[in-house]
Amino acid sequence: MRLVYITDQIYLHGGAERVLSNKVNYLTAFNTVEVYIITSQQDGQKPCYHIDSKVVIKDLDIKYVRTESYFSVSNLRKAPAHYFKLSRLLNKIKPDVVITLSSQFDYYYLPYIHRKSIKIKEFHSSRHYYQEIRQHGSNSFLKKIIYKLNDFTEKKYSFNAILTDDEKKYFKSDNTVVIPNALTRFPDDSSSLKNKKVISAGRIAPVKRFEDLISAWKIVAETNKEWVLEIYGNGEGSYLKDLKKLINEASLQKSIFIKEATNEIEKKMLEASFYVMTSETECFPMVLLEAMSVGLPIISFDCPNGPKNIITNHSDGLLIENKNINALAEAILLMMNNKSLREKFGKNAKLSVKKYDKEIIMKKWLELFKYNQS
Incomplete structure (x- = not known):
């Protein structure tokens, strides 16, 4: 069986x-499965995560301007x-299954x-705000066409x-089929x-709302100056600059480190x-699974759809009213x-996360691919 994954980049x-x-590293263990990744904008860079050498990676070298809309x-x-x-490439590979993560033009004609x-x-992101905008936001003719x-x-x-x-x-x-990460x-x-x-941790972008975390930490630091906060991530330079400015203005340089x-x-x-x-919105954040796997308790805003599907409130973590900075500070x-x-919470987290074992989840994918493992 030949599987092709399509995405914009993996760097x-x-x-x-x-x-x-x-997923692709798991699938290469099957001798009768060939796995390909097709990117459109890899720009000659290496994958940021380990990819098994059996996986064939092809880049189409489409130089889209990432800072502009794809409809520009x-x-x-x-x-x-x-x-x-x-x-041309798909006709050459002749795949049995094509899975796309892309939201570029290929999503429409694939x-x-x-x-x-x-x-x-x-899909790897929540459609909550997409739906909000569709129902209550822009009513432009172009937007309506895109939604349809x-x-x-x-x-x-x-x-x-x-x-x-x-x-x-x-x-x-x-x-639609539901398969968690x-x-x-x-x-x-x-x-x-x-x-x-x-x-x-996470992409340094406004959707992650790290400014709310900094604001909550400012409240925390008024009574507890011994703890430190580490934020890991890369992303938007202008947003990172704003976050560092907030840290400096609050005199938190010695307790918050990006x-x-x-x-x-x-x-x-x-x-x-x-x-x-x-985060302002999440769908199924992998980082929470990773944190729970090492026995970390979780504190999270109860943002639309994501964390509540992973965290059991007051069992392995705390779900806080969305965007309530004071409540977040109290929980911290x-x-x-x-x-x-x-x-x-840490003990419960390590136990509850086992339901996302790769053997359980990947079995669902193999059934979808109609792949007979025997």
Whole structure:
């Protein structure tokens, strides 16, 4: 069986990129499975996560301007080249299954290329705010056309793979399947939960709302100056500059440290005593699974659809009213000052995350691919 994954790039650190690398590395263990990754904008860079050497990686070298909409004039001009390059390559590979993570132009025309293959659109972000904008936001003629086009296109895929049951209500097609992300590693080690260190990680972008975490930390630091917060991630330079300005204005330079994204995040988590997430929206954040796998309690805003599908409130973590900075600060202080609570939550976290074992999750994918493992 030949499997092709399509995405824009695999050189930037992110949840979708990490999940993709985990899946293809798992699939290469089957001698009768050939795995390909087709990118459109790899720009000659190496993958940010380990990819098994058996995986064939092909880049179409479509130089879209990433800072502009794909419907901008400069990017629209490049769409025909994208179509013909992808079509030629798929016809050459002759895949049995094509799975796309992309939201570029290929998302719209992929169902019509190499029709013999199973086509799967894989979603890695929540549609909550997409739906909010669709219902209450822009009513422009162009937007309405795009929404209708999306609905039409999704019906043309064999399956739309989503991460949680909560996301089903945002799709008009009846071909949705729910498959959560898998955790490929369950470390033997667990955090001692003794270090006075809190950790957070993710793309440095406004959607992660690290400014709320900094604001909450400012409240925390008024009564507790012994603990430090480490934030790991790469991303938007202007947003990073704003975050550093907030840290400086609050005189928190000695307790908040923003560091580069790392492939050793497990090691960093083992050094921390709990994890905090302040995202505006999430769908199924891998970073929470990774934190829980080393026995870290979680504190997270109860943002739409994501964390509540992973965290059991008051069992392995705390779900805080979305965007309530004062409540977040109170929860952080509670976790700092109560080691027995950290130990209880951490133990439960390590147990609850086992339901996302790769063997359980990847079996669902293999069934979707109609692959007979025997």
